Amino acid sequence: MMPVVGYISAHSPEEGEPRAAAFRRGLQEVGYVVGQNVAIEYYWVEQIDRLPEIAAGLVQRHVNVIAATSTSGALAAQAATTTIPIIFETGSDPVRLGLVANLNRPSGNVTGVTSLIVELAPKRLELLHELLPAAGVMAFLVNPTDRALAQYQVREMLSAARDRDLELHVLNTRGESDFDAVFADIKRLRVGGLVIGVGPIFVRGINKLAALTAHHVVPAIYQYRTFPAAGGLMSYGSDFLDSYRLAGVYTGRVLKGENPAELPVAQATKFELAINLKTAKVLGISVPPSMQARANELIE
Amino acid sequence: MNGPMSAIGPKQTWPSALHMSAFGGKADITSAGIRFR
Numbered sequence: 647m648m649p650v651v652g653y654i655s656a657h658s659p660e661e662g663e664p665r666a667a668a669f670r671r672g673l674q675e676v677g678y679v680v681g682q683n684v685a686i687e688y689y690w691v692e693q694i695d696r697l698p699e700i701a702a703g704l705v706q707r708h709v710n711v712i713a714a715t716s717t718s719g720a721l722a723a724q725a726a727t728t729t730i731p732i733i734f735e736t737g738s739d740p741v742r743l744g745l746v747a748n749l750n751r752p753s754g755n756v757t758g759v760t761s762l763i764v765e766l767a768p769k770r771l772e773l774l775h776e777l778l779p780a781a782g783v784m785a786f787l788v789n790p791t792d793r794a795l796a797q798y799q800v801r802e803m804l805s806a807a808r809d810r811d812l813e814l815h816v817l818n819t820r821g822e823s824d825f826d827a828v829f830a831d832i833k834r835l836r837v838g839g840l841v842i843g844v845g846p847i848f849v850r851g852i853n854k855l856a857a858l859t860a861h862h863v864v865p866a867i868y869q870y871r872t873f874p875a876a877g878g879l880m881s882y883g884s885d886f887l888d889s890y891r892l893a894g895v896y897t898g899r900v901l902k903g904e905n906p907a908e909l910p911v912a913q914a915t916k917f918e919l920a921i922n923l924k925t926a927k928v929l930g931i932s933v934p935p936s937m938q939a940r941a942n943e944l945i946e
Numbered sequence: 947m948n949g950p951m952s953a954i955g956p957k958q959t960w961p962s963a964l965h966m967s968a969f970g971g972k973a974d975i976t977s978a979g980i981r982f983r
Contacts, residue, residue: 659978688979696982 649901651686652709654700654723656716656846659690665715668887669735672894678901686713692846694792697722705730713897714758715890716846717795720745724756731906734758735893737844737869738798739765740911749911757906758896761889761914763844763869764799768806770867770882773919774839775810777880777931778865781838785815787828788843799843822851829862840866842873852876865929874922874945879929884914918942 653669655662666688670680678684687709689700701722704712712732714720720734724745732755734745740760746752771784786803788796800816807814815835819828832840842848842855852868856876859866866873869883892912900906920943926933938944974981 653979658983659976659981663978690979690981690983692981692983700982 648683648685649710650707651684651711651713651897651901652689652704652707653686653713654689654691654697654704654715654719656691656694656719657849658692659688661846661849662690662715664887665890668890669713669715669894669897672891672896673898675891675895676898676902678898684898684901691716691719694718698725701726711897711900713893715893717743718792720756720758721794724754728755730755731900732756732758733893733896733900733906735761735889737761737763737765738795742798743794746911749913751907752909752911753907755906757909757911759889759892759912759914761884761886763883763886764795764802766869766883766917767799767802767841767844768809770841770869771803771806771812771814772810773880773882773937774841774865774867775812776937777926777933778839781812781865783813783815783836783838785817785832785835785837785840786843787817787819787840787848789820789845789847790818791820792845792847795845796843803841819847821847822854825851825854825858829858829864832864833862837864840864842866842868844869852878860925860928863929865931871918871920871943874920874925874943877925878922879925879931880919880921882919883917885916885918888916889914920945 680686697718705727712723712730714723714732715735717736717738720736723732740746745756788799790796817828817831852872853876856873856878860877865879867880871881873881919941921941922945
């Protein structure tokens with residue numbers, strides 16, 4: 647009988663498909679072709695509060711592997727089973743999240759890939775501050791309903807702001823319908839720069855956020871180049887599609903019989919800085935040649 | 947069904963309706979999988 651992978655995504659099918667395609671490429675690299683020798687059941691879960699029920703359903707259905715491609719999805723799957731192998735794709739530190747005991751030797755039924763995008767949030771603050779040395783007040787945008795991810799990010803960012811002697815306002819948003827109100831707060835608080843947090847609602851709303859940062863003249867940084875490509879100022883992060891590909895490779899290896907407890911957590915190694923020079927000019931920011939030289943992509 | 951599901955491609959081999967009951971019907975079955983929104 648064909649093995650079945652339960653694939654949990656935090657995105658809609660349309661947003662999530664490029665990621666799922668990368669996951670399938672990874673599976674294929676280790677010999678699994680969907681429809682030929684493996685089946686994937688896709689769960690597109692934009693409602694975080696339904697994750698426990700969905701994870702429990704996958705356990706009940708005895709899928710062979712759960713591929714949980716979000717932090718909340720991975721935590722829900724972990725709570726649902728200690729026997730079915732779970733391969734996660736997360737942006738956070740899986741040890742601090744409690745997903746694994748040790749990066750090199752996970753020791754349970756859970757292992758996977760971290761793109762380290764949350765760990766890079768302080769670096770994003772640092773890069774933004776480097777462009778805006780006179781700004782003493784920054785803001786950080788986070789989704790409080792994605793609780794584990796939000797708490798983790800806020801902790802990291804407050805500590806980074808303290809280290810740099812910056813005042814940081816943590817602004818909450820639950821989705822695109824809040825964005826206008828958030829930007830009213832940003833103006834009211836006289837924020838010099840904005841770091842956009844990690845999470846599906848930001849992936850979903852990135853074009854609107856880019857438009858709002860341009861409209862309100864707010865220098866901002868995000869994790870993916872989709873932001874500067876849409877008219878935002880800059881981005882710094884890892885190649886997330888490669889993380890999904892690696893999660894596919896790990897899923898295939900577990901299907902072949904490898905023990906997740908003995909598969910070290912894979913970590914992103916390639917990070918990219920993208921800057922929209924046209925937006926910088928409109929915002930009145932001069933991007934020093936040293937930073938331009940460090941950028942992997944300059945959008946003009 | 948929501949959106950351009952044909953983009954997902956011919957990879958679905960599972961009968962989603964079989965386990966829909968587990969979710970109390972409060973989800974959309976699509977050719978791309980089950981969507982909870």
